Amino acid sequence: MKSTLILCVLLMTIASVLSSTYFFGKETKDTKIIHRDKLRYEAIPLKKRIKTYTYNGTAPIKAISCYDFQNSEASVNITSGGIGYNYVELRLKSQRSYRLDFAIEIYA
Numbered sequence: 001m002k003s004t005l006i007l008c009v010l011l012m013t014i015a016s017v018l019s020s021t022y023f024f025g026k027e028t029k030d031t032k033i034i035h036r037d038k039l040r041y042e043a044i045p046l047k048k049r050i051k052t053y054t055y056n057g058t059a060p061i062k063a064i065s066c067y068d069f070q071n072s073e074a075s076v077n078i079t080s081g082g083i084g085y086n087y088v089e090l091r092l093k094s095q096r097s098y099r100l101d102f103a104i105e106i107y108a
Contacts, residue, residue, distance in 0.1 A: 025063030
């Protein structure tokens with residue numbers, strides 16, 4: 001039983017590291033895209049790019065999708081708002097010496 005649990009945790013960790021899409025919330029059949037944007041900031045040698053992305057709308061957000069075109073070790077975090085709110089602030093951080101290249105979709 002313990003070995004199965006350890007194996008599951010290990011596989012989930014590997015899958016999350018290899019993932020290039022960050023998805024927050026839950027997409028259902030009645031959700032629709034209310035905002036779509038592409039972000040691209042060029043790389044700086046030996047530096048990480050950190051940018052803040054803000055969206056303000058009128059409808060409550062049900063899901064947020066962030067796709068990393070670099071398939072790198074970049075990260076995306078919600079710093080304010082998000083699911084259930086009508087606004088969101090995202091913090092995007094690139095892998096060192098990589099550019100930030102994301103597609104962001106917001107669903108309501």
